[in-house]
Amino acid sequence: MDLMDVTRSIFTLTDEQEAIVELCDTFAKEKIRPIAKSVDEADSGSPVDLFQEAAKVGITDFMIPEQFGGGGYTDLFTQCLVQERLCWGDLGIGNFLCSNGFFADPLLVLGTDEQKEEWLRPLTGDTPLYTALATTEPGAGSDAASMTMTATPTEGGYLLKGQKVWISNAGIADQYVVFAKTDPSQRSRGVSAFLMRSDAEGFSYGEPMKKMGQRAIQCRELFFDDVFIPEANRLGEEGQGFLGLMKTFDASRIVLAAAATGIARAALEYATNYARERETFGKPIIENQAVSFRLADMATRINAAWLQTLQAATMFDQGKPVGEVAAMAKLQASETAAFCTWAAVQTLGGWGYSREFPVEQWMRDAKLEEIEEGTSDIMRLIISRNL
Numbered sequence: 001m002d003l004m005d006v007t008r009s010i011f012t013l014t015d016e017q018e019a020i021v022e023l024c025d026t027f028a029k030e031k032i033r034p035i036a037k038s039v040d041e042a043d044s045g046s047p048v049d050l051f052q053e054a055a056k057v058g059i060t061d062f063m064i065p066e067q068f069g070g071g072g073y074t075d076l077f078t079q080c081l082v083q084e085r086l087c088w089g090d091l092g093i094g095n096f097l098c099s100n101g102f103f104a105d106p107l108l109v110l111g112t113d114e115q116k117e118e119w120l121r122p123l124t125g126d127t128p129l130y131t132a133l134a135t136t137e138p139g140a141g142s143d144a145a146s147m148t149m150t151a152t153p154t155e156g157g158y159l160l161k162g163q164k165v166w167i168s169n170a171g172i173a174d175q176y177v178v179f180a181k182t183d184p185s186q187r188s189r190g191v192s193a194f195l196m197r198s199d200a201e202g203f204s205y206g207e208p209m210k211k212m213g214q215r216a217i218q219c220r221e222l223f224f225d226d227v228f229i230p231e232a233n234r235l236g237e238e239g240q241g242f243l244g245l246m247k248t249f250d251a252s253r254i255v256l257a258a259a260a261t262g263i264a265r266a267a268l269e270y271a272t273n274y275a276r277e278r279e280t281f282g283k284p285i286i287e288n289q290a291v292s293f294r295l296a297d298m299a300t301r302i303n304a305a306w307l308q309t310l311q312a313a314t315m316f317d318q319g320k321p322v323g324e325v326a327a328m329a330k331l332q333a334s335e336t337a338a339f340c341t342w343a344a345v346q347t348l349g350g351w352g353y354s355r356e357f358p359v360e361q362w363m364r365d366a367k368l369e370e371i372e373e374g375t376s377d378i379m380r381l382i383i384s385r386n387l
């Protein structure tokens with residue numbers, strides 16, 4: 001199943017879009033796939049050499065505006081094309097290579113031109129920095145507005161105090177965007193956003209957290225012990241942070257849907273090839289309807305997930321409200337990825353369970369897509385509230 005054919009059946013891609021898709025396709029096949037297994041098995045950190053290699057061909061900063069040194073593909077549609085291609089190679093690595101886009105989103109929504117110049121330009125060029133976005137706390141995940149980390153006004157800025165958890169890229173990140181309460185008596189209206197460098201005094205982080213999958217990205221806890229943040233590093237006005245976070249999620253959930261569709265496509269391809277070759281009872285297993293119908297379900301769900309992703313991305317680029325369609329795309333695509341990677345394991349039988357084949361890793365990797373940036377339950381909550 002070629003999702004680019006699906007895309008071209010409805011949309012006309014520009015020459016630039018065709019070129020970046022081809023670049024990412026080749027990068028996924030020649031650079032990502034060959035190291036994916038060893039990164040997962042080693043579980044010892046992110047493939048930073050690959051990140052720097054990707055930077056040299058424009059993959060890590062393609063989403064940053066040209067004005068600040070990036071590739072200028074600021075539309076979400078192109079970002080989805082890229083993410084789907086890279087995550088076909090490996091979900092964790094694909095997400096890692098594009099992780100600076102997650103940091104850039106709240107800056108693009110809330111930041112001044114001076115802040116964008118200062119904090120986005122270092123993410124561009126041949127040797128970009130790494131970044132992270134920190135909102136989740138031990139007691140506040142789905143209910144982000146209940147965060148307890150505080151940002152107390154002090155002379156010339158704020159003092160950040162509290163803890164974050166599950167922060168992707170923590171440890172290697174040079175720059176963080178951190179969400180904290182400037183008014184703890186309020187819920188979402190009390191949240192503000194801040195830019196912080198990793199060498200800030202009073203800031204520290206824990207050991208890498210042991211994870212089920214997507215081991216190309218490490219997560220850690222963050223600790224803030226009266227970390228001084230100058231007023232110039234506040235994003236937007238006090239109390240606007242939650243709005244920036246929600247707008248970030250509008251974009252990032254759609255991009256996540258594209259990522260999930262990429263790994264689902266990989267699972268379908270792998271399972272189909274295997275089913276054509278593996279023989280039982282004197283014929284290829286694909287000739288059994290139980291097997292071929294499962295593949296048909298995978299293909300159908302992938303097609304639907306991709307179309308919903310493109311719909312949400314297009315609406316986003318048109319400036320339309322996307323809270324509901326972004327939730328639908330993320331829900332559809334992440335559950336499709338979970339189903340398709342499970343179905344690939346099932347199709348390979350015992351070999352699907354073996355770590356010598358990639359599908360067991362894909363199943364572990366895909367599970368995260370149903371959890372991060374809002375769980376499937378939260379996506380259903382958003383959708384049901386709009387009924």
Ligand SMILES: Cc1cc2nc3c(=O)[nH]c(=O)nc-3n(C[C@H](O)[C@H](O)[C@H](O)COP(=O)(O)OP(=O)(O)OC[C@H]3O[C@@H](n4cnc5c(N)ncnc54)[C@H](O)[C@@H]3O)c2cc1C
Nearest residue numbers: 133134135136140141142166167168371372373374375377
């Ligand atoms: C590998 C990984 C990477 C991550 N990276 C980042 C990152 O870079 N930055 C960051 O800030 N965070 C990050 N997160 C955090 C992630 O976004 C949260 O884990 C997620 O939002 C869920 O929050 P929680 O873990 O606190 O679960 P909880 O909110 O405690 O939810 C527990 C369960 O209850 C359900 N639930 C909760 N409320 C409701 C409700 N109202 N209705 C129905 N069901 C409900 C949930 O769906 C879930 O099944 C990451 C998490 C992981 C696992």
